Amino acid sequence: MTNEQYLRQAKDLRLRIENMKIARQISEDKLGLEIQELKQEVRSKDHQVRLLQTHIAKIEEAYHRAKVDNEVLQRRYEEISDQCGALADSVTMLKARINKDSSNSCKPPSTDGLKKVIHNNRMSSGRKPGGQPGHIGHGLTLSKKLVELIEEGKTDVEVVDHGDTCGEYISKYEVDILTMAVIKEHRFYKGEPIPDGLKNPVNYGPNIKAMCVDLSMEGLVSAQRVSEFIESLSSGAVKPSKATILAFQDELSGMLDKELETIRESVVEAPVISVDETPRSSTQRPADDNESMEVARGKSFNLCVRTYSTHDSVYLT
Structure with missing residues (x-):
């Protein structure tokens, strides 16, 4: 190979090296830009992470407060539920007390109040009210006890005549007291004891x-x-x-001390006892000394008559 060829080849190599340097510089510049962009992106991500961490911390704090509030509300709910249960029992008891009347308790009929008049939708039969012709009557008659008293002369019988006393008559009795x-x-004479x-x-x-x-x-x-x-x-x-x-x-x-004690023992020993209470108002009640009576002034005392009864005994307190 001649010197000219070597020189040409060296020149080509230098040109190629120069081109490679330029290409490497371009690549380095490009990578530098990408690195800067990545760093900027990383810094942005770090900021977002910090924001997310702050948000998460706030959420956790709010969750903790909500959890505490929920526990308080749960306890309050349980208290209110217990109160509602007690109130429901009271309402049931009061309804049962209000619904009592003379037909299902010892209350007198005068406390029943006015009842709604139910319209009678039945068709009229055309007959007169009361006993119909031909029916057997059940009016007042002389009782067996009255007849016995009259026959034994233990009661007075007064005869009152109406009309002509010479003719026949029918008897109508009037019973009265x-x-x-x-x-x-x-009169107690000398020496006679006085009871x-x-x-x-x-x-x-x-x-x-x-x-x-x-x-x-x-x-x-x-x-x-x-x-x-x-x-x-x-x-x-x-x-x-x-x-x-x-x-x-x-x-x-x-x-009656002995009789009352016998009745009380009979009631106490009975297998089944019926108990009834009747509230009453009174203007007097036994005083603390149990000998005199205390009189109400401008008010009345609330009393309760309690009855204990069996099939053959009744005891009042």
Whole structure:
């Protein structure tokens, strides 16, 4: 190979090297730009990551607060649920109490109030109301007990004539009762002992005592009304005071201590007991000394009559 050829070949090599340098420089510049863009992108991503981390922290904080609030609300919900359950029980009890009337409790019919009048849609039969012609009547007749008293002469029979007494007649009976004050004068001569029931100059007899006690205890009538009732029956001749009526009750109670204890034991030992309570209002109640009565002033006392009963015994408290 000649020198000229070597020179030409060297020149080509230098040109190729120069071109390669230029190409490498271009590649390096391009890579530098890409690296700068990537760094910028990385910085942008880092900023986004920081923003996301801040957002996540806020979300976690909000979640924690929501969790705490939820626990508080859950406890409050449970409390309200318990209160609602208690209120529902109270409503059920009050409804049962309100729905009571004289047909399903011991309440008097006067407390039932006015009921809705149900329209009668039945067609008229054209017949008159009451018993129809030919039916067997069930009116009032002389009872067997009255007939026995008349035959034995233990009751008075007054005959009242109407019309001509010489002809035939039919009998119509009128049954009534007569109430009047009866005064017995007891004369005790010298040496004759006076029983306890007649120590005072004027004393009440056993019949009026029994009537007062029966009305006040069995009928649950106030002592004041019993006193007024006795006064009305006797046309104003007799009017026992409230204290006297209470004394009648105490006297009978002392006589029935053994019987009351027997009834109480019978009720306690019974396999099944029926219990009923009747609330009442009263203007009096036993005082703390259990001997006198406390009188309500401008108000009334709430009392409760509780009845314990079996198939053959009744005990009131």
